[in-house]
Amino acid sequence: MPSGVSIYGTIASVTTPPLLQALAGTRPRTLPVWFMRQAGRSLPEYREVRRGVAMLDSCLRPELAAEITLQPVRRHNVDAAIFFSDIMVPLKLAGVGVDIAPGIGPVMDAPVRTASDVAALVTRELGDVSAITDAVRLVVAELSQTPSGDASWTPLIGFAGAPFTLAAYLVEGRPSRDHLAARAMMHADPASWNALLTWCARISGEFMAAQVAAGASAVQLFDSWCGSLSLADYAARVAPFSREALALVEGAPRLHFGTGTGHLLAEMAKGADAVGVDYRTPLDEAASLVPGKPLQGNIDPALLASGWDALEAATRDVVERGRRAPGHVVNLGHGVPPETDPDVLTRLVALIHSLPA
Numbered sequence: 001m002p003s004g005v006s007i008y009g010t011i012a013s014v015t016t017p018p019l020l021q022a023l024a025g026t027r028p029r030t031l032p033v034w035f036m037r038q039a040g041r042s043l044p045e046y047r048e049v050r051r052g053v054a055m056l057d058s059c060l061r062p063e064l065a066a067e068i069t070l071q072p073v074r075r076h077n078v079d080a081a082i083f084f085s086d087i088m089v090p091l092k093l094a095g096v097g098v099d100i101a102p103g104i105g106p107v108m109d110a111p112v113r114t115a116s117d118v119a120a121l122v123t124r125e126l127g128d129v130s131a132i133t134d135a136v137r138l139v140v141a142e143l144s145q146t147p148s149g150d151a152s153w154t155p156l157i158g159f160a161g162a163p164f165t166l167a168a169y170l171v172e173g174r175p176s177r178d179h180l181a182a183r184a185m186m187h188a189d190p191a192s193w194n195a196l197l198t199w200c201a202r203i204s205g206e207f208m209a210a211q212v213a214a215g216a217s218a219v220q221l222f223d224s225w226c227g228s229l230s231l232a233d234y235a236a237r238v239a240p241f242s243r244e245a246l247a248l249v250e251g252a253p254r255l256h257f258g259t260g261t262g263h264l265l266a267e268m269a270k271g272a273d274a275v276g277v278d279y280r281t282p283l284d285e286a287a288s289l290v291p292g293k294p295l296q297g298n299i300d301p302a303l304l305a306s307g308w309d310a311l312e313a314a315t316r317d318v319v320e321r322g323r324r325a326p327g328h329v330v331n332l333g334h335g336v337p338p339e340t341d342p343d344v345l346t347r348l349v350a351l352i353h354s355l356p357a
């Protein structure tokens with residue numbers, strides 16, 4: 001049978017997947033759900049295929065990246081795949097010396113600390129993205145045959161790190177708690193800061209746009225560390241660059257997520273189609289801070305290890321509060337912890353799909 005035609009006519013095959021309905025601000029028949037970090041160490045099949053392959057190398061092997069992206073979709077019946085990559089990949093493609101040290105996180109060969117460090121960095125181009133676009137095409141081919149709700153296919157979400165989070169790693173050189181060196185540069189040398197964030201916005205936006213051009217149906221900009229900023233600094237010195245990155249994406253809804261961002265949500269909503277909320281801000285409160293915007297979130301990841309009864313009660317509460325938003329994509333308030341029992345995630349997806357949308 002040709003695709004797009006079924007014995008029931010064309011209705012089923014032209015139905016928009018629940019994720020994209022929710023991101024468009026409507027209420028699908030079933031609530032869409034996916035999990036940040038759904039691909040990764042919680043899955044034995046991930047640990048198996050990653051054995052002996054360094055993190056960033058695994059992101060640049062298209063067959064492997066595609067397989068890892070698809071593993072949680074096959075196992076959990078989630079309503080979206082999130083592309084398996086890392087926010088550090090565009091830096092690596094641009095020739096920046098970076099590695100992801102197991103148990104630590106991103107580590108730079110040389111931190112970007114001075115005006116001349118910034119001047120040298122910003123001459124770099126994103127470079128060859130064919131390893132990324134090849135992987136996206138492999139994923140989209142399988143997802144086109146994978147139903148989600150009433151739809152015959154499942155969307156892929158592309159992503160990138162937001163300019164501030166990228167800059168925080170570049171300036172600090174490694175993970176840090178409060179990003180003091182990055183925030184010091186922001187205040188001490190605004191010209192270098194602007195040049196650095198302009199460059200980060202461009203490679204971040206180009207990385208997302210490449211994923212959309214290859215078939216991703218939505219994107220998420222991760223600003224994991226922007227919660228460490230005051231509203232005034234975020235609005236004046238960071239948010240304009242996140243909007244520049246988002247503006248490079250055309251033809252796909254744009255999600256904007258950060259942690260510790262209760263005070264920043266209204267600013268983060270500008271230039272984005274939907275806002276991801278961490279577990280600290282209840283969704284009904286978030287809905288009144290960003291009226292008219294679909295929301296994503298925000299089950300506390302700690303509940304995955306708290307027993308089923310507590311997880312079920314908290315999930316029902318999140319879904320109820322999410323009714324205050326025009327559309328709701330259910331997710332965790334941050335990533336899946338590596339020690340999570342994957343069967344709990346599968347059961348959680350089934351619960352969410354059984355609830356009235």
Ligand code: CP3
Nearest residue numbers: 036037038039040082084085086087102103104105222224
């Ligand atoms: O399902 C998914 O979400 C998969 C894709 C994904 C990864 N990293 C894979 C990954 C995504 C969207 C990211 C984003 C990312 N990477 C962020 C933003 C989101 C967030 O969690 O706040 C950040 C800050 C990074 C940087 C990074 N990469 C860190 C801090 C770490 C953890 C280091 C460690 O070992 O604890 C990584 C490594 C990483 N990225 C892993 C995965 C699956 C673990 C690597 C492994 O298996 O050893």
